[in-house]
Amino acid sequence: MTRQVPADASRSQARQAAIILKVAHAMSAHGIAALPRNYELFYEALSGRLPQLSRELGALGHNPQQDSLDALGLKHRLVSHASLAADRARAEAQEALADMASKLKLALAQKQAFKNELDHFAGRLAEDPVARLTEFADAAIRLREAAGRLMNEESALRHLLENGAQRFVELDGDLAESRRSLTRDPATGLPNRLALSAKLDSILETERIDQPVALLLVSVEGLREMADHHGGTVAAKALGKLSALFRKLIKKNDFVARVGQQDFAFVCRDVSAENAEAIARRLLQSVEAMKVTLPGRVHTTETLSLAAGITIAQPASTTADLLIQAEIALAGARDGAGILGYSATLGRDRGKIYGQNAA
Known part of the structure; x- marks a missing residue:
């Protein structure tokens, strides 16, 4: 190979x-x-x-x-449009807030007008308790009209606030989706390399590693050639089958991400090196058993294979350490081993061709 x-x-x-x-x-x-x-x-x-x-x-x-x-x-x-979605959500939120502020200002003005009518009415009563009935009736009409305007503005403001609150919930969802798109592979819906790094950071820096954690970096051999020879539609179909297969094969608390055109990463908890190798072999067997039908050729299928590099987190491991170690092990697996675990000896042998930021 x-x-x-x-x-x-x-x-x-x-x-x-x-x-x-x-x-x-x-x-x-x-x-x-x-x-x-x-x-x-x-x-x-x-x-x-x-x-x-x-x-x-x-x-x-x-x-x-x-x-x-x-x-x-x-x-x-698309990742490049995430900031555009966020900008639009912010602009819409600002517009909604400005509309609310305008309506609130108008409602306060109506309240002030109503208060002025009340003050005027109370003042007339204080000055002339026996005012003529017609004058009293005129003042009462003005007071009723002011109260009506106030009620209308209060109702409109309540309606605006209810709609605004609902829209803010929707905008918050839009912003959350925009953030998610930055950490998702658009072709498969799986987490991407950025999400993988964040996951490893969370495990290694903010959680206690009471149980072993393994990183498996796998390359689906033949996927790139499938895209080259049969087109993107066939490759997209294969990717869909692979992503569904990988989701099914991992445990509930494990993690899978697409980190390259044909590369995937698995983070598995509570596993030994032997367990991790068994997981890799199960992945290999499942991928080799998968058939991809070619368009217009119902009885002709393509098959894929898999190479896997494995590394186990140590108490002092960092995300960069694990990614580099997994890359080195995967390179060895591609050289013919098929599945290969990282070792210090392997790291020394390969160290010359991997820099600090190789992963």
Whole structure:
């Protein structure tokens, strides 16, 4: 398998370069503004990772409006659009608060007017307790009208506050979803590398490691070639089956993330090195048993394989330590071992080609 790695990497780099050129050409041809979020939108559509996005983008036709492009990015929760969603939510919240402040100001003015009518009425009574009936009736009418206006404004304000409170709940959900999109892989819905780092940080820094914690870094061999040879739709189908399979195979308190085009990471608690290797073998067997049907070829299927690197957290381990160790073990597994656990000897042998930030 070692001999295949340079060729695979070369093909992947060539494919990435072709997609980037295709993105630039498509954006130029359609008159799309050179905004970072537009680049990601077109890249995701043309790379084949999100077939539905590709179809929806094509449906916009020539020279689509920026609002239409942004709507697609927000719908598919692209990372580059998370800040846009947050900005829009903040702007809407500010507008709602400004409207509330305006209504509150008007309601206070009506209260003041009502108080003035009451003061005037009370003053007339104090000055002339035996005022003529017509004068008393006129004052009562004005007082009733002021009370009516006050009630109307109070009712409108209550309605506005109720609607505003409901909208703020919705906006809070939108903001939470925007934050989640930063830590989710859009193609599978699994947590991404950022979420993996946060998970490891939480375990290693804020929780006590009373029981062993294993990090398994796996590469689904053949997934990149499947995308190259059969297109993004087939690769997306395979990714969907893989993500469902991986969710099913892990325990409730374990964690799985997609951290690369064909790389996944598993964080498993209360496991020994032997247990972790058994988990990796179960993953390997399940992936090898999975069949991916090719479009238009019902009886023709593709299969995948898996290489896994394993490391066990130590009391003084950091997230960076574990990621580097898992990367080193995975490199050894790709060299032919299939499944390989990290060791100090392996780290010394591989140390020359891995820098501090290799992971």
